[in-house]
Amino acid sequence: MTRTLRPMSLALVALCALLTGAPSAKAAAPAKAAAPAKSVSLPADASDVLKAPRPQGGEFFGLYLMDKKVGWLFTDLVLVPGAVPQVKSVNQLVFKALVGTRLSERNHREERVYEAKAGGRLLSFTVTQRGDGGDQTLEGTTTPDGKLRVVRKRVGYADEVLPPMPAPKEHVEDADQARVALFRKAKVEGFSLDGMDLETYGLSTTVEAPEQRTLNGVKVKLGKASSLSQKEKVPVDSYVTQRGEMVLVDFGKTMQARKETEAVAKRMDLVEVFGLTRVVLPKPLPEAARAVPGNVKLVVQGLPEKFRVETYRQKFAARPDGGVDVTLLAAAPATANRKPRPLTDPDGGENLKSTLMVESDAQAIREQSKKIIGDEKDAYRAAQKVNTWVATHLEKDYGASADRATDVLRQKRGDCTEHSLLSVALLRAAGIPARRVDGVIYMVNQDGVPALYWHEWVEAFVGEWTQMDPTFNQPVADATHFAFGYEGNAEITPLIGTLKVVEVK
Incomplete structure (x- = not known):
């Protein structure tokens, strides 16, 4: 080819x-x-x-x-x-x-x-x-x-x-x-x-x-x-x-x-x-998974080692049969760690960068970010404002995609990718390092089958990293979110069809 x-x-x-x-x-x-x-x-x-x-x-x-x-x-x-x-x-x-x-x-x-x-x-x-x-x-x-x-x-x-x-x-x-x-x-x-x-x-x-x-x-x-x-x-x-x-x-x-x-x-x-790519669960997740703070434990097969990177939200323990115990956590950032904006990106600047897609330097994005946040200096409170504004001002339309943040702002509708893309652009424009997170989220759809569906949400650095979900207006993404990668990267696609959850603890 x-x-x-x-x-x-x-x-x-x-x-x-x-x-x-x-x-x-x-x-x-x-x-x-x-x-x-x-x-x-x-x-x-x-x-x-x-x-x-x-x-x-x-x-x-x-x-x-x-x-x-x-x-x-x-x-x-x-x-x-x-x-x-x-x-x-x-x-x-x-x-x-x-x-x-x-x-x-x-x-x-x-x-x-x-x-x-x-x-x-x-x-x-x-x-x-x-x-x-x-x-x-x-x-x-x-x-x-x-x-x-x-x-x-x-x-x-x-x-x-x-x-x-x-x-x-x-x-x-x-x-x-x-x-x-x-x-x-x-x-x-x-x-x-x-x-x-x-x-x-x-x-x-x-x-x-x-x-x-x-x-x-x-x-x-x-x-x-x-x-x-x-x-x-x-x-x-x-x-x-x-x-x-x-x-x-x-x-x-x-x-x-x-x-x-x-x-x-x-x-x-x-x-x-x-429906083709979802990960079906053996039983529903416990209600504790939706609480903040909250957690859930899964036994997973088909998860390569490169995806078992421990973070403040995810812990892994290998099992003798080749599977892995996964603990998903959710908690608000510690008050003592929160910082005023603008912040320095702990990853060297990539998470503050204006790109062809994120467009955080675009005038319309900068003006909207300022309008949403105002004079709020606390980075976490500012990020919460962005998360709430996107959640409440974007119509959830799963047939109206846009690959540029300015287009999302103009049309004010879309699915989780549009919610996340616009949120990241608004956060970067406010001096808050941010990136999109790719993974799966727990849902029970009309057929009544508990499953993990592919989803995208946001991670922001407010003095420490914290995840939020503007699609569902969650200022802290709950423990039903299982992350695999960042920024729409196709590296996660080998998990499709191979990832299996064999037990919900």
């Missing part, structure tokens, strides 16, 4: 957005022809990304979550001849699923242009987003003075020129590290400029031992490359035929991209993601 990590990371981010949006087949056979050559000759100094074999005309993939199709991907990479040859990379993701009773659809398309020579620079890109999350286009160009100029375009708004950014570290080989690594039979390391947040992340791909797979009744030897982005931090395994066709991309036991014809790839199941 062209730029293996890019479409998969988009798929994972879209999946994360759907899963935290509310609290409530065989691979196709290889085509007959696949060749690296186009109708033009390669330049003498051409990058290995052009020399590695690949199908002409691009590739379509069906995207499967727990064996249910929830979307499709298209990828392509071509040489653009000229006085200075260039490479054009295209990646498109369509993600479509039911969120409760509402249909959610995201369409994300990226086009990137690089120098065609070995180590060629990223020259420009266009990122187009449509559907759930909002519509916008980002156009980026590397300027002669070594900067990245990005223009954000939205219907009904004046074009917005973002502050200048450093020139991208991404090179043409990073457009398809999997095929380059298999072509070279060696590890490839580079960088990825993320099309969602415009941040740069390390990216590497290693060559693994070939594997035998049966495709449409025929045993085929497939090359295997494992890619890792420092954003998702989840290995993505790509399987490629000797002729350069990628037939399968494996994301753990949770998600797969399977090569299909265009017609088959675009024919999707209508999947309700909450």
